[in-house]
Amino acid sequence: MSATGVWVVGTVDDEQVRELLLTAVRSSPPPPPSAPAGVTTELAWWRGLAxxxxxxxxxxxxGGWAATEDALRLYRFFDSCLDDSDAVEALRDAVMEQFPANEGEGLFAATARxxxxxxxxxxxxxxxxxLRLPGWFGDFLLDSAQVRACLPRAEEALALTGxxxxxxxxxxxxxxxxxxxxxxxxADALLDGPLRVLRHAARTGQGVAGQTRWY
Structure with missing residues (x-):
């Protein structure tokens, strides 16, 4: 069966960010913070690839490209970092309902088979x-103050030339x-699109959410 990967980044009203987080905590209190098993080892390995x-x-x-065993290992590492628990998926669904209806300055969506x-x-x-990008491997929910704080790091990571x-x-x-x-x-859109949304949110005083999903 074929699957489609999705990454969506969109603006969310600042007050809605607070309501979404409050509702999520009330319905399913978060467990104590912990990294996925093996993340420290795999992250050190990835950093070492340079x-x-x-x-x-x-x-x-x-023609085209073929994946090496190391590419498959990195794929497995990214997959292990994706939280697909019922509580997180419910929050993603609720956030999705708050995104702008149409792609533009406030919404970016990328899909790939x-x-x-x-x-x-x-x-x-x-x-x-x-790791300079907000959140955890593509997933984040930020209020307007957090957007302004993270924007310089996101620009450093994504505003590339030459x-x-x-x-x-x-x-x-x-x-x-x-x-x-x-x-x-x-491929250019994966650099330009998220940065466009973050800059728009910073200008207009909105929050931003990002989420990675499979369909």
């Missing part, structure tokens, strides 16, 4: 830049081709 490519070019006849768009971006950026930008775009495409089925994905 921009190393985890994909190889297929033969000229086949058999691949998670945020995971492709994270691989392309590398560990250090990814060779660095070209390298990140190629790495995004390698992930979406080598581990997914979307070689023609608009």
């Amino acid at each position: 921009g190393e490519s985890l994909f190889t070019r297929r033969t000229a006849g086949a 058999k691949a998670n768009p945020f995971w492709a971006l994270a691989y392309a950026l590398g560990a250090e830049a990814t 060779p660095r930008c070209r390298d990140v775009i190629e790495r995004i495409q390698a992930w979406l081709d080598g581990l997914g089925d979307d070689p023609a994905h608009d």
